Amino acid sequence: SQELEQSPQSLIVQEGKNLTINCTSSKTLYGLYWYKQKYGEGLIFLMMLQKGGEEKSHEKITAKLDEKKQQSSLHITASQPSHAGIYLCGANPIETDSNYQLIWGAGTKLIIKP
Amino acid sequence: NAGVTQTPKFQVLKTGQSMTLQCAQDMNHEYMSWYRQDPGMGLRLIHYSVGAGITDQGEVPNGYNVSRSTTEDFPLRLLSAAPSQTSVYFCASGYSVGELFFGEGSRLTVL
Numbered sequence: 093s094q095e096l097e098q099s100p101q102s103l104i105v106q107e108g109k110n111l112t113i114n115c116t117s118s119k120t121l122y123g124l125y126w127y128k129q130k131y132g133e134g135l136i137f138l139m140m141l142q143k144g145g146e147e148k149s150h151e152k153i154t155a156k157l158d159e160k161k162q163q164s165s166l167h168i169t170a171s172q173p174s175h176a177g178i179y180l181c182g183a184n185p186i187e188t189d190s191n192y193q194l195i196w197g198a199g200t201k202l203i204i205k206p
Numbered sequence: 207n208a209g210v211t212q213t214p215k216f217q218v219l220k221t222g223q224s225m226t227l228q229c230a231q232d233m234n235h236e237y238m239s240w241y242r243q244d245p246g247m248g249l250r251l252i253h254y255s256v257g258a259g260i261t262d263q264g265e266v267p268n269g270y271n272v273s274r275s276t277t278e279d280f281p282l283r284l285l286s287a288a289p290s291q292t293s294v295y296f297c298a299s300g301y302s303v304g305e306l307f308f309g310e311g312s313r314l315t316v317l
Contacts, residue, residue, distance in 0.1 A: 096248075125304045134210075134296055134308035135249075180248065184303065192237070192256060192303050193264055196248040 095119070096181055098197035105171050106205050113166045113200045115181035122184045124164045125194070126155050129178040138166075138179075168202075176204045208232050212297050212309035219287040219316045227282040227312050229297030235307070237300050238280040239264070240272065242293040243311075249296070255280055287316045 097116045105111045115124065123142045127135040139148045141157035141164060148155050152169045168175055178201050182194040213228045231238065239254035251264030255274040269291060271283040280299075284291060292315050298306040 123304050127308075132311075134310045135298075135306070137305050137307070140304055182249070182304065192254055192262070193251055194249075194303060196250075198246055198248040 095185070095195045096183055096197040098179075098181060098200050100200060101198070102201040102203070104203045104205060107172065108170055111168050111171060111202070113179050113202075115164045115166070115183075115197050117162050117183060117185065117195075119162070119185040121157075121161045122186050122191075124157050124161075125182045126164070126166055127180045127182065129180060129199070131177065135180065171202075171204050173204050173206065176202055178202070210297055210299055210307050210309040212295075212312050214312060215310065216313050217315070219284075219314065221287060221289060221316060223287050225284050225287065227284075227295055227297070227314075229280045229282065229299075229309060230278050231280075231297075231299040231307070232278065233299065233307065234277060235299035235301055236277065237303055237306075238274065239298050239306070240270070240280070240282045241296045241298065242266065242291075243296060244293050252282065252295075284314075287314075289316045292316045 099114045125140050126138040129135045139155045144159040144161045146157045154167045157164045178199045180199045181197045210231045236257045240252040241249040250266045252270050253272040255261045261272050295312045297309040300306040
């Protein structure tokens with residue numbers, strides 16, 4: 093079962109437009125991690141969020157974690173072709189059998205139209 | 207700057223065959239893990255290790271074995287391949303469980 097729900101599953105955006113990807117958990121999270129995967133390649137770590145209400149930015153990508161630590165959003169401003177790929181969220185819930193196991197969303201496939 | 211190296215990148219097996227996926231990292235990370243990625247299912251943890259000599263099962267360990275004799279290496283063994291093990295396999299390592307460095311993946315097809 094998918095304990096982290098990502099939405100949308102896929103997204104086609106005109107170059108230059110803004111977009112948002114969401115990641116929602118039914119459990120309170122200890123930490124939330126965003127990764128990007130280019131087609132046919134491994135995942136690249138983007139950002140980690142641990143505190144309720146925390147917001148981090150890297151270049152044109154901003155990620156936020158809500159106060160309850162159950163939902164995160166990833167926002168891309170003025171999208172570029174280099175932003176295309178699959179974005180995945182991973183997390184470790186506070187209530188978990190192991191601190192060493194992440195749960196993952198199914199991913200959001202982002203396509204940028206020139 | 208090698209990072210996490212996985213071999214082979216592609217492999218085709220027949221049902222019942224065994225094989226080992228190799229994973230090596232040069233960043234002195236204690237934590238290493240193996241995931242499989244299937245369409246629409248995200249990443250699922252197979253096995254992980256928090257240091258040399260210590261391994262544990264993840265979400266989907268059946269049909270796979272691991273060992274960790276050194277900090278650098280974490281091989282994944284398929285004991286008797288089945289078509290359900292057709293997948294893309296990723297090895298990842300890190301100083302912590304959340305900030306991981308991933309290999310480029312190994313695409314396995316079991317006929």
